Amino acid sequence: MKSNAAQQKIHIEECDGNEMILNLGPSHPAFHGAIRTQIRLDGETIVAAASEIGYLHRCFEKHAEQGNYQQVIPFTDRLNYVSSMMNNVGYCRAVEDLMGINVPERAIFIRVIICELSRIIDHLVCVGTNLVDLGALTNFWYTFNVREMVYDMFEKISGARLTYSYTRIGGLSRDLYDGFMDDLKVVIKETEKAVSDVKGLIYKNRIFLDRTVGVGVVTKEQALDWGFTGPVLRASGVPFDVRKAEPYYFYDTYDFDVPVGEHGDTYDRVAVRMEEIIQSIRIIQQCAARMPQGPIITADPRIKLPDKHEVYGSIEGLMNHFKIVMHGITPPVGEIYSRTEAANGELGYYIISDGTQHPFRVRVRPPCFYFFAAYEHIIKGQMVADAIATLGSLNIVVGECDR
Amino acid sequence: MRERHPRSVNFEIPRYILFMTYFSNIKTAVSTVFEGMTITFSHLLREPMTIQYPDRTPLPVKDTLPPRYRGFLCVRPEICTACTLCQKTCPIDCIVIEHSKDEELKQRVMTRFDIDMAKCMFCGLCTEQCSTGAIYFTNEFEASTSNIKDLVFKFIKQGEKVIPYKIPRKKKPAAAAAETQAAAKEKKE
Numbered sequence: 128m129k130s131n132a133a134q135q136k137i138h139i140e141e142c143d144g145n146e147m148i149l150n151l152g153p154s155h156p157a158f159h160g161a162i163r164t165q166i167r168l169d170g171e172t173i174v175a176a177a178s179e180i181g182y183l184h185r186c187f188e189k190h191a192e193q194g195n196y197q198q199v200i201p202f203t204d205r206l207n208y209v210s211s212m213m214n215n216v217g218y219c220r221a222v223e224d225l226m227g228i229n230v231p232e233r234a235i236f237i238r239v240i241i242c243e244l245s246r247i248i249d250h251l252v253c254v255g256t257n258l259v260d261l262g263a264l265t266n267f268w269y270t271f272n273v274r275e276m277v278y279d280m281f282e283k284i285s286g287a288r289l290t291y292s293y294t295r296i297g298g299l300s301r302d303l304y305d306g307f308m309d310d311l312k313v314v315i316k317e318t319e320k321a322v323s324d325v326k327g328l329i330y331k332n333r334i335f336l337d338r339t340v341g342v343g344v345v346t347k348e349q350a351l352d353w354g355f356t357g358p359v360l361r362a363s364g365v366p367f368d369v370r371k372a373e374p375y376y377f378y379d380t381y382d383f384d385v386p387v388g389e390h391g392d393t394y395d396r397v398a399v400r401m402e403e404i405i406q407s408i409r410i411i412q413q414c415a416a417r418m419p420q421g422p423i424i425t426a427d428p429r430i431k432l433p434d435k436h437e438v439y440g441s442i443e444g445l446m447n448h449f450k451i452v453m454h455g456i457t458p459p460v461g462e463i464y465s466r467t468e469a470a471n472g473e474l475g476y477y478i479i480s481d482g483t484q485h486p487f488r489v490r491v492r493p494p495c496f497y498f499f500a501a502y503e504h505i506i507k508g509q510m511v512a513d514a515i516a517t518l519g520s521l522n523i524v525v526g527e528c529d530r
Numbered sequence: 531m532r533e534r535h536p537r538s539v540n541f542e543i544p545r546y547i548l549f550m551t552y553f554s555n556i557k558t559a560v561s562t563v564f565e566g567m568t569i570t571f572s573h574l575l576r577e578p579m580t581i582q583y584p585d586r587t588p589l590p591v592k593d594t595l596p597p598r599y600r601g602f603l604c605v606r607p608e609i610c611t612a613c614t615l616c617q618k619t620c621p622i623d624c625i626v627i628e629h630s631k632d633e634e635l636k637q638r639v640m641t642r643f644d645i646d647m648a649k650c651m652f653c654g655l656c657t658e659q660c661s662t663g664a665i666y667f668t669n670e671f672e673a674s675t676s677n678i679k680d681l682v683f684k685f686i687k688q689g690e691k692v693i694p695y696k697i698p699r700k701k702k703p704a705a706a707a708a709e710t711q712a713a714a715k716e717k718k719e
Contacts, residue, residue: 201653
């Protein structure tokens, strides 16, 4: 099979007597999803590596072209399934920018809160599973306890535990439930406790330091060349954050810091993620204090389904209801690239509209794809066990990488 | 031997006090292990966070789910208007509705309303736009069966004809007045 990209790069004939070829993945307990890296080993040192994706391809873009704009939202849940809310928000923001809709303030504040909660759980999952790969199972339970509480909150808000489909174009599907703020306080308290527990367990631990310090180094220049964004780029020492560089949703009015690493190794990436959790808590607290009252979806009749009493009571309401569902939302002809800071980095949606109800193109710029493209270069010269530690700290979510 | 990174715990002590290094190593090891163990032991006496499913839960799980929970879809055919909006809005076409004009009853009837719950992805777009609330989410979620065809929920049995719901019309004021007049005449007589 010469068509296989990974096999073209690594040939069994090139190996001398001491070397061997090993497949990491596509179904491997230490690999986070169905991805495959073929490595050539000299003893335990990786001499060459070649990555391959495509095992989880689900035709997201083709699906999006066939449905209408509202029907794409459930598919965006499945991109980064660890923090689905952020994908919903990113997509809806792109379509709203394309149509020039003003989202009500309450919807924006709720979106910021759910985004930051998603960022927290994404980082907790990343740190927890990364530490499991290093052999520290206890941290996993501490981080997942908090994640469970956030999941319960999201379940009460949206009705689902993983695939929320919570946002709608122009706002949100439902308002917050009563008692959300009380739950939020409990979750924040538990998160802080979990973060301090995990920090106490790992930061001075000799095994953790030996396994992570100086492992999987990505220098500043390399990170910029490879197109890295998010915590991995910041761990390499570049203070780039879309929330600061191109503020959206009033992020410029919140008081929060962008944690930056120094060496770009696995240790820094874990530390940056831990610090970002604390910063996200700060944003949530400010956001909850400023939460306004009001509608949660725009009043634009092109998008908003009319209220039920209008549908029953007036012919205009009924016609509008059917018009929106049958003909869908039709943005003007044009194209847009809209980016938000997702948990892993810059999540961009590039949407082309040809004026019909179906999007002409929905392209996703996933942050993970760039990490995994560079992965084969990062792990060259390392040990196999270090390669696993590096992969965990890059936080590759294959649903997003493959789409 | 791998080179030690400058930020790892520093054990670089001159060779002439190797003896001291030995003890300081032990001290660091003991203190860091002790620090970790205090955290884990503090979790030891807490209540367990896990519960055993399905028979040891205090309440059946479906009763503890929040009211917005998106479980299986259910349809009340008696208030369905057969507008087929749910079929139209479903992103993966798991709802099939058939309706036609019936010659006997001289009106439109629904003959089929199937939802393939094996395909359904519980996104909630169909319930949101249903104008009468005929299609709604339940709290049921246990879907395992031995035959996947069992998951095609048929809300109208084969051969059954369901007349779509119509909002009972108010009579026009003139007609209503004429009726009351006629009723009054009847009373007089």
